[in-house]
Amino acid sequence: MPPDPYLTLTAITKAFTPGHPVLDNVTVAFRRGEIHAILGENGAGKSTLLNILFGMYQPDMGGILLEGREVIHRSPADAIANRIGMVHQHFKLVPTFTVAENLRLAAPPAIRPSLARNADIARLADSFGLSIDPKAIVSTLPLSLQQRVEILKALINKAELVLFDEPTTILNPAEIAAFYKVLRQIAAAGRAVVVVTHHLNEVVDHAQHASVIRRGKLISSGPVAGRAREDFVRDMVGHEVDLSAALDGTGEAPGAVRLSLQNVSVAATPSSSGLRDTSLTLRAGEVVGIAGVEGNGQRELFELVAGALTPDSGTVEAGRSHADGRPRVGLVPEDRHQEGLVLDLPIAVNLLLNKIDEAPYARAGRLNHAAITARAEEMRAASDVRSRNVHVTPRILSGGNQQKIVLARAMNEDADIIAVYQPTRGLDVAASEEILRRLRDAANGGRAVLFISSNLDEIMRISDRIIIFYAGRAVGEVNGRASREEIGALMTGGAAH
Amino acid sequence: MTATITETKTGWPDRINEAARKLTQGYALVVIIAFAASLAVGLLILAALGVSPWQALSVMINGAFGSRMAIGDTLVFMTPRLMTALAALIAIRCGFYNLGAEGQLQLGAVGAVLPATMLPHSLGLLLLPISLISGAIFGALWGLIPAVLKLWRGANEIIVTLMMNFIGIYFVKYLVEGPLQPAGSNFNMSAKIANAAQLPLLLPGTRLHLGAVIAVVTAALLWFLLYHSTFGIRLRAAGLSPRAARLQGMPLSRLILSSMLISGAIAGVGGAIEVLGVQYRLIEGFSSDFGFDGLAVALLGGLEPLGAVIVALYFGAINSGTIALQSVLSIPSAMAMIMSGLPILFLATIQGFRLVKGRK
Known part of the structure; x- marks a missing residue:
């Protein structure tokens, strides 16, 4: 018999335009000691649910029960007073303030005196298992530590229920693991934790309870144990999607060389190894996956292929070039908002x-x-x-x-080559699948696709060949059927030659 | 870098579409509200000075539009501010914050006065285009300096353009106190320009000259350039998202250099027009902060050429209207500055509120 819920959202309905409910009669219960994941595609209504709980929106129907009694959250202040904390997707920190100043700013007056000295804050942070330097200026901290400050803000406000809106979008795999370790500690101390996400693996690995919302309706809610990834995908998308199925090529041998990098080198930077004497060829009809931990030369590789960077030594040759000498390549850059699109032009x-x-x-x-x-x-x-x-x-x-x-x-683009860099980052399951499908089709239609990603699952599904980058070099090449372990070892330099 | 990869949540695209449209397309309304509110506050200030607001308003409207002469003055006051506004906006649309229109205007005036006073009168009607073009070239070269410094050494253009304004202003002062001052004169001004170099007057009995037409035509050309030419679309792309523009092979440096050449040339012609159409000489302090006004006009006009025309006309009307206030009701001309400053305050305030609400 599970313990009584700490907080229940009962029969929540919310419509921003009449007749089009964003949430339709959704009931979910959050328990102490549990990490409860709310899953759904983009636009399913999961963030709206969180915002209602945190007092930013009012539900049209339904209400909130806190330990069995009804509460009304007219604003986030009400929610905070009821011991609910929220870590937003976009942090609400003052970037020019120190960690300590941000925490004092967020703390209620009653608590502020106990945070007077930086040492107090350091000790408090340590007691939550969230060590941090109170004197650090927030804007100089990596995003994972800024997130830590946000979590501390919630905990200092004595939150018993902590909400997270898409917390891992900004984190790398190692940081994600560390993040969930922190969540487990928070939950183990008797608090309730709610994570809104569309990343399935995290849910399966870390959450105890999961609720799936699709188009505003609650599709399922229950313990994670015993449910497979595929079950959640079906609930989220509405039909079966096989996320591990390989996207097959034509079976024909790849054609002529379309792109050739010979012994290219690019100087290292503080955030990247650069490239060191690396060679690579790309042929018509194949998808070549570039696997590796971020910062091992992937960005330089993409920029070289895009013609936005000239190598310090070595050559980049493409079948066709622009008038200004840049290789003719269809480009899908890493940063959709800054590099892919001009957001304010039609x-x-x-x-x-x-x-x-x-x-x-x-x-x-x-x-x-x-x-x-x-x-x-x-x-x-x-x-x-x-x-x-x-x-x-x-x-x-x-x-x-x-x-x-x-x-x-x-x-x-009038090009035989398509180069993509993190093409599905931040996208939900259906959108990701569509992008991958189109890239595979492009290769099957005779183009050469360079597929750079930090998502190994994706690389393994779509690639004909996988080249592993480590410290600015191609340290190994395996075919598309290679095992995850083999690739993983190469990625960390284990089998470097 | 990863922070920028965030999702726009649009389960209900229509709704968000709607909200975004309201936020951007409401701009014209916001500007109108800002102007109406600043007019109201201005009149309140006048009331506090013991002047009947209605009387003041009617004097101002009369002074700005009440007669042929009034309209002529309004347009003459509009012209330099429109030119500097256009100069500011073409550079800013390319992502280059040119705050140096004042200095480029000063150099343009120098560029115009040199041929207009020194070339032989026998050149006749050629003197006018030569002087205008010379003004454009001086302004363009002055505008090129901060662009080159930025691209070559990474110098911050805001600081460089701002500081070069003062160099320009004091350069003019030096010229009219020294090399360009006619022998035996005690006034800080150059000799009078040749008659043939003067911009023709358009309406008999008014001060309205060809410069106003040049300014409006420049605005139209700039609109065409921005929205109907490949140069314009590349310039806007580079200004809005330099990294995306670069990956698509757009030459960012060349775009910045070109936009600053155009920007400086427009401001330079603005200065030339003041010499050739209004003062007929180079005079110390001939610009009453036209360059800085122009920046305000450009921003209030939403960095659109048409917006700049409308706002510059308002600034021109305030200028001639407050002169009438001064002569009829003896109200200090500083009122003009208050009336031009208030819309900016209101606009900033309203925009601030909208941003806060928009974020929710």
Whole structure:
């Protein structure tokens, strides 16, 4: 018999536009000592649920029961007074303040005197298992430590229920493991922990209880034990998706060499090893996965292929080049918002950004808006970008739709090569699957795809060959059927030659 | 770097579409509210000075639009502010914060006065275009310096352009106290320019000259450049998202250099117009902060050429209106500065509120 819930959201319904509920009669219960994951695709309504609990929105129907009695959260202040803490996806810290100053700022007046000295704060942080330097300026801290400050803010406010909105999007795999260790400690101390996420592996590995929301409705809620990843995917997406199925090639031998890097070197930086005397070839019809821990030369590799960087030594040769000498490559950059898109220019311009000065989109330096719009509408339809039209900006679209624009532009490049870097980062299951499918199709149609990612599952599913980067070198090459252990060993330099 | 990879949550795209549209398209309304509110506060201040607000308002409107002469003055006051605003906005749209329109305007005036006073009068009607073009070149070269410093050494353009304003202002002072001061004169001004170099007057009995037309045509050309040329779309892309533009092969350095050449040239022509159309000489302090006003006009106009025309016209009207206030009701002309400053305060306040609400 599980213990009584600490907090229950009962029959929550919320609609921002009448007739289109974001949440429809959702009931979930959170217990002390448990990590409770709320799963769902982007836009399923999970963040809205969290925001209602934290007092940022009012439910149209339904309510909140705290240890059996009804409470109303008119604002976050009410929620905090009821011992609920929230760690937002975008941190609410003062970047120019120190850790100690941020914590004092967030603490209620009654507690503030006990935080007067930095030593008090350090001791308190240690007592929660969240060691941190109170004198550090927040903006100089890595994101994982900034998140730690946010967690401390909640704990200093004596939160008994701590909410996390997509906490791991900004963390690397090692940091994610450390993060869940902290969550387990928080839960073990008798608090209730709620994590909103769309990352399945985390849920299966770390949560005790999971609730799945799809299109505003609660699909399932129960213990994680005994449920497989596939069960959750089905609940989230609404149909069966096999996340481990390989995306198959045509079975034919790869064709001519499309891209060749010979003995390239790029100087190291504080955040990256650079590249050291690395060679690589890419052939028509194949997907070559680049695996490795971030910072082992992947960014330099992508920039070399994009022609945005010239190697200190060595050569980059592509089958076709732009007039200015850059290799002709369809590009899906790592940072969708800063590198992939110009968020404040219309979708039409973004779709044709690489060709905007070519006929028929421009003649004698003058834009041909009719041709741009016509072609962009065509591309939007073909890529299923869900937007009102091509004249709105991509800023208002979901990550999945934004990435479809970037990919559509890459495919539209007159190039035999497509280079992608973290193509599914931050995307939900359905959007990720679609991006991977299209990349595989592009290779099967005769293009060469360079697939750089830190997501090993993805690389293993789509690649014909996998090249492992370590310390700026290709330290090994395995075929697409290699085992995770073999690749993992190479990634950490274990089998470096 | 990873912090930027965050999801835009759009389960309900229409709703968010709507919200974003309201936030951006409401801008014109916000500006109108800001202007109306600042006019109201200005009149309240006048009331506090013991002047009937209605009388003050009618004097101002009369002074700005009440007669052919009034309209001419308003347009003459609009012109330099529109030119400097256009100069500021083309650079800022490319991501280069050019706060140096004042200095580029000063150099443009120097560039115009040299041929207009020194070339032989026998050149006749050629003197005018030569002087305008010379003003444009002086302004463009002055504007090129901070761009080159930025691209070559990474010098912060905000500081460089701001400081170069003062170099420009004092350079003019030096010229009119020294090399350009006619022998025997005690006034800090150059000799009068040749008649043929003067901008023709457009309306008899007014001060309105061809410069106002040049300014409005420049605004139209700039609009065309920004929205209908490949150069403009590349410039905007580079300004909004330099990293994305770079990956698509756009030459960022060249775009910045070109935008600053255009920016400096426009401000330079603005200075030339003041010499050739209003003062007919180079005079110390001929610019009453036109460069800084222009920055305000550009920002209030939402960095759009059309917006700049409208706001510059408002600034021109306030200028001629407050001159009327001074002559009719003896109200200090500092009122003009208050009336031009208030919309900026209101706009900043309203935008601040909108940002706070928009984030929720």
